[in-house]
Each structure stands twice: as C-alpha cells, then as structure tokens.
Amino acid sequence: MTAAEEALNAVHGGQTDVEGYFTYVSGVGYIPRDIYKYVKSNPFGDLPRYSVHIVIQHILIFTTFIALAATGIALHYSDLFWAPYVIRLFGGIDTSQLIHRSAAFVMIGASVYHILTIVGSTAQKILKKEFDIRRTQVPLPKDLFDLIHDIKYFLGLTPHRPKMEKFMYKQKIHYLAILWGSFVLISAGTALLFPEHIALLWPFDPAFLQDLARIMHADEAIMALIIIAFWHLSNVHFVPGRFPAQWTVFTGKITREHQLEEHFLEYLRNLSEIPEEREYMRSLLAELGFAEREGSLDETRP
C-alpha cells in the first residue's frame, strides 16, 4: 500500500480524527487541510485532470450547445421580438434548421465518443487492476456526507471543507443531469426529426408521443440552458479566484490550489503518482515549518 492509499483508506474508513486537519503522507509529511492557501499555482493548471479526449469532447459539446441553444430557443419562441434577429444571424430559418441538425449530429457524435472513452479507459484500468470506483463519477454515500459537511462549512459551522475525491458531489449531480438531459434531448429530438419513422415504430397513439417529444425537447433544452447559464458558468468559471475561466477545459490540467481545496483525496493520489509533486510539497511544508512535526495530531494542532 502506498502512503496515499493509507491516508485515503483512513479517511474513507473514518479512522482519522473528526477534523482531520493534518493528513500524514509518509515521505512527505503532515499536510494541513488549509495548505491550499499557501501553495503556488499556475492559473493554467499544474496537475493532470482530464485526458485530451475529454478536452476535445468538452470543446465539441460546448460549441454545439451554443449553436443548438441559439437556433432552438429562437425557433421555440418564434413569436418573441428578439427571436427573428437570432434566426437572421444564422442565415434564416432554413439555414438555421440545417445548423441545428448538424450541430445535433456533432453533439451526438461527441457523446458517443465520450462513452467510448469512458468504457475504454475503465476497461483498461480494470485490466491493469487500477480501477477505483471512488475516482469516478458514480455517486457514493460519501458524497452526501461531503455535501452536509460543506454546507456546514459555508455556514461557518466547521473550519474546513471536506476532503473530496476527483469528482465532488456538485460535479456528480451535474454529470447525472447531463446524462439525463442528453438522453431526453436526443430521444425527443430524434422523434421530432423523423416523425414518419417514429409514427411507424411506436405501437400506440403516436400523437401522444409526438406531443411529449415536443414538450420534452423544448422544456429540457430550456432547463439545460438555465443550468448552464446560471449555474455551470458562474460556478465553474466565474467563481472568485477562477475568473475569467477555469482553463482546465482546454489544458486538461487543474491548479494545485483547486485540487487541494476541492479534491484533496485526488491530490493525495497525485502525490503518490507524481514524484515532482511529492518533492514540491515536502519543500513547501519545510518552508512553512510543518515538516518536523511528530507525535499525536492533537499536540501538533497550532
């Protein structure tokens, strides 16, 4: 077992003290929970987070999303005053229809690409016996506890944020929402695009299915747009400290500060996987005067 794994198991098993202010990593030292306030970070990212495939998928998804939302919402609200300007921007109704459909095909392609990447890399990890469900987007009971812990922290009831994995509760909710949204939008969109075939395939009253598709496609799209515009953007990119953008989506790398704050457990894995990072942390701890601490955690708490 590596040092990081030891520490991880301790956290998951609830073996450390409640606060868990210090985390001991052998060969590095005692890492205090709020070390992220002192680390040096490159705004474009220090530590690996996304593979190049994920970066490409994100770029494909967000560009097609913008095109789809602009043409789709304008079509849906065809009677509002601003809608015709948007449609004209896209070259009229016929062209924007074409753009909407092409963008949808690209987005579906990106989704398939994503599934292939995930399935492929998971299979690879399982074969190499490196697979760990805690590093995935699968929701686990710990996420609920993290959420409660985090709310307490936001309210000032606990001094530190929970130690979270590569994907924290917010990201898991968001990922689930995207899975649901893509499923709804793609299936309803297909029903709208191929009314003739769907009418043939569907054994019951096709009018009902078509009505549902109309409602679902529009309502889900509006929901997605609202979530992306008000939540994803402000939460991921416009947060103080990360504004104007979190570059992770392009570089695939996360800043050290962010990793330590919101994905502490993933950082511990980074420590065992990246020797240079171990070196950096060791010297930082020495600089801050944390290196030589020994004995029980309680005594060392400042």
Place this chain on the structure above:
Amino acid sequence: MRCKKLLKYAAGISAFVWVAVLFIFCEARAADIGNCLLCHKYPGLSRIDENGDLKLLFINESVFNNSVHANVKCEGCHPDIKKIPHENVRKVDCMLECHIIEPSSEKKFSHKDVETFLSRSVHSKIDKEGKPKKYPEDYPDCKDCHDNPLYRPLSFFKKVRPGISEIVLGRCRVCHKKDEFIFRFYNHITTRLHAIRSPKNIAEVCAKCHEDPALVARHGLSRKAVSSYAETFHGKAANYLSEGIPDCLNCHVNIGESVHQMLSHKNPESITFKDNKIKSCRMIDCHPHASAKLAKYDVHPEFDKEKSPMEYYFTAFFLILTGGTLLPLAGIMFLDLGRRLFSRKKEDKE
C-alpha cells in the same frame, strides 16, 4: 394617448381644409372626376370617421400599380362616386361586374363564382337547408380575408427567384408591343404560379376569428387554431416566413379545389376528415412516403389542463425538475460564494 388625439384633430382639420379648397377649385373640374389620384395621391389626405378613428384616404400610386387590381379603374370598384365632395360613399361590393372582359369567356369579369364556392364552404352564412346560421356576423366575407395583394412575380429563367426576368420580357416583346400589357401579363401569370401570401400572412388573416376565444366557443370549435398551429414546427417556421412548410390552406383545402371551399373536419368530404387527412400529409413536397399513422399526429395541439392533462402534468414535471435542480444548486453556490467573500474580508483585515 393625448398626442394621438391631437394628431387626429389635426388630420381632421386638414381633411376639412382639403374639402373646402377642393370644393372651390373643383367646381370647374367636375368632369375630371375620373382622375381620382389628383387628390388621393396626397399622403395627408385623411378624415376622422364616425367612431373617431383616423381614416387614411391616401392611395399610393406605385403600390396600387403593382397590385393585382392595378388594371381596374377606381370607378370600377367605386361606381357610386360621381361627385366632389363625394356623397354617401357606399362600401365596395366585390361581386360587381367589372368593365374588364374576361378573355376566355368574353364575358364581363366578376368574382361571382367565388361567392358560390364560399357558400358551399364551412364559412357560408347559410346552412344546408338554406336557413341563416346563428351569429351570421361571425362568418367572413371577402373583405374579412382579403386586402389588395401585391404581385409577386417569379423568374424561372435559369433558377427560380423572385422578380421579373428581363430576358423573358425580351421574348414577350417579339409579339406584344405594349410594355404595359407585357408587364401586367407576366405578373398576372407568375404571381399565380406560387403562393401569393406567406403562410404567416395567411395565419394572420384566419387569426382575426380563429384566435378569438369568444368566437371559438360560440361555434363549438375545440381550439384556437392559430396559436395551436404555432405550437408545432409548421407554425414556428411560418413565423420566420418559411414557405416550405404547410399553411392553413395546404391542409384545409381539398386538393384541386378553390381555397374558398374549406370544409369542416367532421364532413367526410373534407380533406381534414380523419380518414382523408393523410392525403395532405403525403403531398409531394411534404411527407410523400409517410405511413397512414403519421396523420394521427395532432397538428393543432393545445396544452392545457382539461384537454390534455397528461401533457399538462408533463410540463409541470419539467418545471418542477428545473426549479428543483436549480434552486438547491444555486443555494449551494451562493453559500459557497458568501463564505469565500466573507473569509477573504476577514483575511484582509488580519
């Protein structure tokens, strides 16, 4: 509001002055009453009618000359106007016989046939037994649906595009000498080779009545036809002046018959009758290979609680889902933001 009223008065006075001036100056010219545009070409010409509404009496000559009635003289439709100032001007009757001789029958032209078609349609004021229907004023007559549409000529020379092809005009000139005639004839024909009005325009005409909830209820119609049309892609694309999608007429007029002979969907002869509907879906430019099941789709969906409860609750579900996801997420976000700003302030102080 006030400004509008003032404007009305000003316009009223201006018309009055016009009448006064023209009265004096036209005594001598009474013979020239045919030259209606002498006066009606002035944009300011207007008066206030009995209801206090401003009535613009200006006729834009170049627009009129590009309209389908350009060949009809003013007196052709306004035969009662013989004097200046005009006395008790009557409403124009579209059934008048025209001075124009219809070349194929060599009779005086009139729109009488249209009235026959209309009388056989669901819009007839008279029912099958020949008795007047209830609420006769709710049924449209010519002028409820028609204005004086402009020509929409097409050029087919190499590609189909709007406008007149000069090359084609050159061919006309080989035999026909009068450019006026050529121009009119060209317009007359090519305007009729495609829809003269956009689907949006047609829907607006029908909306006058079919969006009026009181009228819809009075006549036992099951829905507002235009907004329900706008729930579907057909109606939405129509709003963007797309002409490739079906307008009201494409679905409601039996193929090959007059647009004035629309029938109720309960009438087995109607193309909108449940067993016939698929014929309109299968029109060559629409869904030519569709199975009969396609016609089961609702092309006039109205999503409200009583008529389609499932759809209603489905929409509600999505609203709740959106709110239920967004609000807690936003809550967490604002808490997070609050803590960040708060602790930053504290650090600044320290």
